[in-house]
Every structure is written in C-alpha cells, then in structure tokens.
Amino acid sequence: MIRHIIAAIATLLAIWAMVFMYRLDREANRFGEIQKLLERTKMEVKVEKHPKVSSLTPSETNAVKPQSKKEDEAAKKLKALQERAGNLMAFKVSPLYKQKCSSCHGVNGEGIIGPKLIGKSSDFILKALEDFKSGKRKNYVMYGLLSKMDEGQLKALAEEIGTFQQKLEASQKQ
Ligand code: HEC
Known part of the structure; x- marks a missing residue:
C-alpha cells in the first residue's frame, strides 16, 4: 500500500x-x-x-544620449590618428577613399578604428560593402556611410582597395 x-x-x-x-x-x-x-x-x-x-552641433550632440559621448571620444581619437596617419602614406589613393574611408581604415588601408583592408581582395571588399549596405552584416557606422553611396561607388572602392597591396609593394621597391 x-x-x-x-x-x-x-x-x-x-x-x-x-x-x-x-x-x-x-x-x-x-x-x-x-x-x-x-x-x-x-x-x-x-x-x-x-x-x-x-x-548636429557639438552641444546638441551631447544632448542626444550617452552613446554620443563615446562618439565624441572616438572622433577625437580619430583626428589624432588621422593626423599621424597622414604622414605614413605610401601610395596615392582616390579622393573618394581618402575622404570617406581613410579616417577609419587608414590612408593606405592599414586599419585604425576600422579593420585593415590592405591585402583583401576586391571581391571580399565588395561583398562586405554590399552586406553592410543591405544590413545583412550589421554595423551602424558602415551602414550609415554606405547608405549614401551608389553601387558604382562601392564597386570603384572595392576595385581600388583590392589594388592596395600591390601598390604598397611597388612603393617599397622604389
Ligand atoms: C567611422 C569609421 C569608419 C569609416 C569612415 C569607414 N569604415 Fe569601414 N569599418 C569600420 C568598422 C568599425 C568596421 C568593422 C565592422 C564590423 O566588422 O562589423 C568596418 C569594416 C569595414 C569592412 C569589412 C572589413 C573586414 O575585414 O571584414 C570593409 C570592407 C570596410 N569597412 C570598408 C570601408 C570603406 C570602403 C569605407 C569608405 C567608404 C569605410 N569602410 C569607411 C569603420 C569605418
């Protein structure tokens, strides 16, 4: 029981x-x-x-949320690095790359805040850019940047970055 x-x-x-x-x-x-x-x-x-x-102006930016504080710091770091990087240029790049990409990826794609791009193939770069733009690969910085660019510009940039390694080697031989 x-x-x-x-x-x-x-x-x-x-x-x-x-x-x-x-x-x-x-x-x-x-x-x-x-x-x-x-x-x-x-x-x-x-x-x-x-x-x-x-x-926004800096004072407005400060009001926008904690995140913008980080961005401020990043912007300062960026400027310092940018100035330093300006002296290290080994080969010439297009105005588009210089204006839009070099601040984070380095004048010659050596990488600063953004990863190193030199040595990566055009196909790899193009795929990454397209994925950032479509949102398939999530990154707010890259997304914000690329949303204002057209396919032609992405292709041109990918094409150009794909030649960085060669250009660097050529410049070192001189
Ligand atoms: C404000 C900084 C910033 C700028 C400007 C910027 N990038 Fe980036 N980029 C990043 C960061 C941060 C990452 C890393 C994102 C991740 O992996 O999720 C990245 C990633 C990339 C990648 C992927 C690299 C890899 O190894 O996977 C490519 C390609 C790239 N950027 C190209 C560009 C190009 C081309 C431009 C100019 C149109 C540009 N970036 C401008 C910050 C930036």
Missing part, C-alpha cells in the same frame, strides 16, 4: 516537474522574443539617428 502511495507521489512530482519545465521554457521563449524586439527597435532608432547626429 505504502509503495503505491509513494509511486503515486513520485508520478505527481514528475508531472509537476514537467509542467514546470514547460512553463519555464515558454517564459524563456517569451523573454527571448522581447529581447529580439528590443534589439530591433534599438537598431531602427540608431539607424535613423546616425545621419542626423553628424549634422
């Missing part, structure tokens, strides 16, 4: 545990979905904000 009671209790416990796990699972799923939702809204907000931030 006692054995039966114990068996019954064990079964009940097992069922209860199952229900509990199921609930927990659902809860976790819901939590995950909320997080995803938040992520998405955050992304939209940032993406929208990006072009505006650059057109």
Whole structure:
C-alpha cells in the first residue's frame, strides 16, 4: 500500500516537474522574443539617428544620449590618428577613399578604428560593402556611410582597395 502511495507521489512530482519545465521554457521563449524586439527597435532608432547626429552641433550632440559621448571620444581619437596617419602614406589613393574611408581604415588601408583592408581582395571588399549596405552584416557606422553611396561607388572602392597591396609593394621597391 505504502509503495503505491509513494509511486503515486513520485508520478505527481514528475508531472509537476514537467509542467514546470514547460512553463519555464515558454517564459524563456517569451523573454527571448522581447529581447529580439528590443534589439530591433534599438537598431531602427540608431539607424535613423546616425545621419542626423553628424549634422548636429557639438552641444546638441551631447544632448542626444550617452552613446554620443563615446562618439565624441572616438572622433577625437580619430583626428589624432588621422593626423599621424597622414604622414605614413605610401601610395596615392582616390579622393573618394581618402575622404570617406581613410579616417577609419587608414590612408593606405592599414586599419585604425576600422579593420585593415590592405591585402583583401576586391571581391571580399565588395561583398562586405554590399552586406553592410543591405544590413545583412550589421554595423551602424558602415551602414550609415554606405547608405549614401551608389553601387558604382562601392564597386570603384572595392576595385581600388583590392589594388592596395600591390601598390604598397611597388612603393617599397622604389
Ligand atoms: C567611422 C569609421 C569608419 C569609416 C569612415 C569607414 N569604415 Fe569601414 N569599418 C569600420 C568598422 C568599425 C568596421 C568593422 C565592422 C564590423 O566588422 O562589423 C568596418 C569594416 C569595414 C569592412 C569589412 C572589413 C573586414 O575585414 O571584414 C570593409 C570592407 C570596410 N569597412 C570598408 C570601408 C570603406 C570602403 C569605407 C569608405 C567608404 C569605410 N569602410 C569607411 C569603420 C569605418
């Protein structure tokens, strides 16, 4: 008799545990979905904000949220590095690259804040640029930049960056 009671209790416990796990699972799923939702809204907000931030005056920028403080620091670092990098140029680059890309990727693609680009193939660069632009690869900086460029410019840049390694080697032989 006692054995039966114990068996019954064990079964009940097992069922209860199952229900509990199921609930927990659902809860976790819901939590995950909320997080995803938040992520998405955050992304939209940032993406929208990006072009505006650059057109604001510094005092307005400071008012825009904690994130802009980081951007301020990044901008300062950028300037310092830019000045330093200006002296290291080994070969000439197009005005488009110089204006739009060199501040983060270096005058010759050696990489500063953005990764090193020199030595990477045109195909790789083009794919990366297209993915940033389409949002397939997420990066707000690159996205904001590329959203104002057309396919022709992306191709030209990819083409050019693909020749950096060669140009560097040529300049070192001189
Ligand atoms: C304000 C800084 C900044 C500027 C300006 C900038 N980039 Fe970037 N770029 C980055 C950062 C940061 C990453 C790394 C993003 C990542 O991997 O998610 C990146 C990544 C890349 C990559 C991918 C490299 C890899 O190894 O995967 C390519 C290609 C690239 N940038 C090209 C360009 C080109 C071309 C321009 C000019 C039109 C440009 N970038 C301008 C910051 C910048």
